[in-house]
Structure formats: C-alpha cells, structure tokens
Amino acid sequence: MDKFYTFTGIVAPLDRDNIDTDAIIPKQFLKSIHRTGFGPNLFDEWRYLDHGEPGQDCSNRPLNQDFVLNRNPYQKASILLTRENFGCGSSREHAPWALIGFGFKTIIAESFADIFYNNCFKNGILLITLAKEQIQSLFEKTESENEFTLAVNLENQALIDSRGNMTPFEIESFRKDALMNGLDEIGLTLSHEEEIKTFEKNHLQKHPWLFTT
Amino acid sequence: MNGKTLYDKLWDSHLVRENEDGTSLLYIDRQLIHEVTSPQAFEGMRLANRPLWRTEANVAVPDHNIPTKDRDEGIEDPISKLQVDTLDENCESFQIKEFKMSDPNQGIVHVIGPEQGLTLPGMTIVCGDSHTSTHGALGALAFGIGTSEVEHVLATQCLIQQKSKNMLINVKGELREGITAKDLILFIIGKIGTAGGTGYAIEFGGDVIKSLSMEGRMTICNMTIEAGARAGLIAVDQTTLDYVKGKPFSPKGELWGQACEYWETLQSDENAAFDKTIEIDAGDINPMVTWGTSPELVVDIESDIPTSENGKFQPALDYMGLDQGTAIKDIALDKIFIGSCTNSRIEDLREAAKVVDGKKVSDSIKLAMVVPGSCPVKEQAEKEGLDKIFLDAGFEWRDPGCSMCLAMNADRLESGERCASTSNRNFEGRQGQGGRTHLVSPAMAAAAAIKGHFVNVAKGDWEN
C-alpha cells in the first residue's frame, strides 16, 4: 500500500443515504480478474445514460449531466462527501478500487458500512466520519462556493478549508499508522509466525475434528 | 462477574494475540472461496511468492457467474468464462479443494458450506462475500471480508480484527401460520434499519428462533448483513447437532462425540451482558414485502406504501415506479425469482411448491424461475417431484448458482421490469439495470406468480 500524504482536493457532494456497493461499481465489472481499471465505471448506472459493459471505451458514452461527478469541477474531485451508511451491501473490494481509479483519496460521511470501511483502509483510502451537523455544513459549503476544497491532514487529524477553518476528525491509531507508513499487513502478521503456529497446534489438539478435509 | 456471550466465546477461542495498537489477530478455521472476489488475492500471493498457510482450510466453488441452463455447453460470456477458468487454475496450482461447475455437489457457496459439513459449529469462517453471515446459524463466527483480507487469510490463516459489540435480538411469542423466517428477518430489518447492526455481532435468540429449522435459521443469519452487522449468530442446540450429523465432511465416530461435547457449550451464558438488546414480538408479523431500493423499506402485505416525511422516499419511489399510498396487493409483477443463498434450500422449494401445486403461473408473468441452491438440493427436489410441480405450473427449473440474485450471468431483469424475488437485496440495478426488485419469502413469490400480483399467502388468498 502507498503512503498517505497530506493533500488538498475538490470536494464532490453526493447527497444520499445508504449508497451501496452495487451502485458504486455494478456487478458486470466484477468479472475482471485485475485490481485496476475500475475508475471509468465508478457509479456507472448513475454516471452514464447507456448500459455499461466491461471492456468498453467509456470516453464515447453518453453522460448523465445531472450526476454530480459529470459536472464541473467534480471530474477532478479527490474528496467525496456523502451521508449515512455509505458502502453498505456487498463486500466487493472493487468498490474502493473504483473510487481510487476515479481519483478519490478520502471520503467524508456520517457513517460507513463495516466491510467497506475495512476494505478502504486496506487500499489507502482515508474514511472520515463526522457528525450530522458537520456534514450538513460541508454540504452547504459545496453549494455556496463553486470549487470548495479541503486540505486533508492525516497527521494532525484535521480538515482545513481555504479560509483556514479547521475541522478535527477521529481515527483509530492503528489505521492512522497503517496509512501514514503504507504498511504491508500480511508481512506484519507473518512477523508473528511462531505465535500463530503455537496457537494452531493447541487449537487442533483441542478441536481435532477441525482439520479433516 | 458477567458471563460470556456466544460471540465472546467464539472470539476468545480463536484469539492468537492482542496487538499493542488495540487490534487482535484472530485465527480462521475455514475460508470459502468463489470466483469473483478471489483472483486478485491469488495474484497477490503469486507476486509476493507466498505459500498458502494451510491448504486444507480453503474450499472453493464457482457460483456467481455460471449459467443456470445448458451448462454442458460451457460459459458463453468470455469474461465470465475467464473468471471461472481462473478459479479452476488457481485451485489447481495451489491445490485447493474445489467443487467445479460440473461437480455433483456444486452450488452457491453459502448453501454448500453447511450442506457438505464444511461449515461446523464453533468455527471461524470467512469468505470474500458479505452473506458469509449465513453460516452463523450453526453457532459459528462467520463474516464477509474483502479481497485483501482473502489474501491475508490465504497467507497467514489469520485476520487483523477489532472486536465487535454484542447485540441480542430476542424473538418472543410465536410466528403465525404461514409466516416464515424470511418474513421475520425482513420485519427485523424494517425495525432496526440497514445500519442498525453496524459495529455489532448480532445473536438471535428466544423461543421463535429455537423453534426454527436450520434452514430457517440460515435465512435469518444470511440477511444479518442487510441489518448492517457482519456476523449473525444462533446458539447450538439439538436442531444444530441433528443437522450437522452425517454430512460428508462432519466429524465421524469418536470425533463426533468429542465435537458434540464442545459444541453443546456454544451458547451465551445466562448472565452474559449484551451492549444492546432488542425485543421482537413474532405474533405481530405478517408476510413482508419490500417496496423500495433498500431492504429497510419494507411493509407487510396488508399495508400501503408509506408516506414519506420530507420527500425522503421519493428517489426510491421514482426508481421503483410506485406511488406512496399504493396498496402492496395492487403491485403487479413481470418476473418471479425463487433462489439465492437466502431462500434456495429444500424447505424453501417445498414451501413454494406447496403454493404452486396444481396451479398455473399467471399469463401476465413473463418469466417465473426456480434456481435451486445446490446440485444436492436440486436432486432432492426432483426426488420429491417438486420440479414437476413447478414445470407443470409454467416455472422454469434451472441449475444451481447465484443467478438473478445479482444478475452476473444471463439471468436478469430488463429495465423497468418488476420482480418478486426471494433474494436479499433490492438495490438499484441489483437484478439488472433499471430492474425493480421486491424481496419476499418463497411462498409469497410463488403466490405472486400464480396471481400476477402480491397476495397474502398466509390467508390463502392465492387459492381461488
């Protein structure tokens, strides 16, 4: 995983609760056996007027001009602002892969679904949970300013707008560490190899029926 | 001192170490694998040149992409075919046990796990699939993970986890005649909402849960994820043991006795403390029907589509082509889908067949299909003559797979088509772009097929 650096980006407002991972990346694109190439199909059914299929050249497809990511300046957005329970439904990691592919590095919402939350951090996307009123105020700013940007400072756990207004955010320390240092989690777990082996041996002794296939 | 919940017990017995940063390393007994969420994990293993930690812990099956008819002709869509071939190749090169598309035990991953005895009480079970919660019905800690975590388990047999909070949903009273586990779980989701269980492991308890069959319990735990919780759990009792006994991979002989002794301890202690408890009175529940684009947008068959406060329901109503105040019974259907890991087991098919027996699918229905959850389910149904009942009524009788639950194969809704479906998600486009899904029980879907619109199956409204 790449390290997460402080950046400033355009905030795209997606004003909806319960956006599910089927909406983030529809099922036909899950047939890919690769980790990349999902960006053009992010929110495919909302973003285009035609039906998308894998392998298509998306640059010629008819765009839904009402959809926020097709409007100026949001094609260049790197921060997504949304409401409650973002990323619910299917566990597909293609959802964070598609968000990254589009250029999103941070998502700000009232709440996130559990599996999606994990999947994003594993891919270096920072998810920030804020209170309802704070989210509302950010939505209002995206309306009143025509290119509302935020600086995301992970180290100091703060969002800073162009006027210098600061919104602090919480994040679990292990997630912060992993993002800041771009940790290889599998390598980290394997550093406890001996402990896992000892556990496994005892576990099998206690539950000898477990390893029978 | 407080006792332990079932979740606490399962957690503690798989805890390898607690890390300094507050996370824990949890040992995983079983990983189930399917074609969609695994290719990138295997690729990662290859790139890092890592071996599998414990090969036998993994079992694979293709289910999402595969055709449900003319299977001997292979997979027509080249991209789907490549994904299934990739699974075959990965399993071969890593020597993982796989139930291939042509295997007589192939089926939807969450159906075959319990059916084969690959899912056992007391296990930790993961799969790159959110409906892994299904397996919690056997008193196992089972939850869905992403592809990075699939790779993590392949390489280390462990996951870095944070413990969830404990929730108990206590279902009291008695389900009325004709009300099923599906109606109960839809009712619960309607009550607590799709984010109601976020951050929790939910244990379902109470007399109603105890009286459910294993298959009903699986339906409940399957849709726990639709209530926001990664894991659903039900305590082990005699019903569990009777179900597990004699399955192809369940313990035999001396091991069986030893296993049972342990499994019988898999209940929450009487003085266990839950962070949250929700009481449900089952006597209030009618057959349930979702009307919107989230499983929480659900009412019972006797109701009208509710009126929204501040236009909140409008996007869902627009997508569904419905108006507030419309009676659920007035909703006419185009297609009927009986299948998916929620409701494609033998009892589900029996319930649907009971409704269909001797009747005909309404002329207004374009397609009514039954997709059994696994080859053994299909075989059993055929032994009982259920296939004939469905076929005579005008249903299609297909081969096992995920099918129109998510429409990755050729089975899908066209834009604007409306479907009564026994699956678990009514999200926009889930069953095909522009398709409109109403989630119901198998008996409700069957009755809707006969009448062409929703009827109250518990009242026998489909009979004349």
Ligand code: SF4
């Ligand atoms: S049947 Fe549907 S919900 Fe179940 S595993 Fe298949 S696609 Fe997922």
